[in-house]
Amino acid sequence: MAATTPTRGGSSLPDFVTPAIGPVEAGTLARRFSALADPVRIQLLSIVASRGEVCSCDLTRPLAKSQPTISHHTTVLANAGLIVGEKRGRWTWWRLAPEARAEVRRMLGGPGS
Template sequence: MTTAIPAEQAVCRTSITSEPISAQDAVALARQLKALADPTRLRLVSMVAASESGEACVCDLTEPLDLAQPTISHHLRLLTDAGILSRTKRGTWSYYRLVPGALQGIATPLAAG
């Protein structure tokens, strides 16, 4: 006769089969996720990614979002600091583009392998 073990006494036998994210990588990933965890910043990333030339001028991003240029620049700076966008300056305007592989680099550590 087999005796059932109460659930609270059962031993956890879960094994980790792949390499978990390191503490240092978790800090970097959290910074990127925090930068993306804002509706305006998500829209900005989407707009830059959808632009025909692969880049967008800050001057072209203010009207669609109905926000002032300093507010847009603040959001773009956070995305740039997080390594999601890169910036080039041309005259008085800044142009932004996605950092190659940045979005994939965010998704990969979170994807089930």
């Protein structure tokens, strides 16, 4: 027999490996990571994080994207629970979601590399 045989029908372990993370939680995590898997959204989050509060009209120029695109990205980030928007007057002000604030700053400025 080989030195170290992969888990076939071995008796030491069940037929299949029990994942430490189940499919449901994996989907939740993947969906959250998907919200961060876009350069525009990373920069958008970075701007919101650095300025505290930003309206959409202040995002189109630095991100060099059209207004519908910016609106799309803010919606994605909001649905992921990373930012929250408040309509004041005719502007929508975006800031980091309080619950995700620490995590976002860790993701962006943390030991990413």
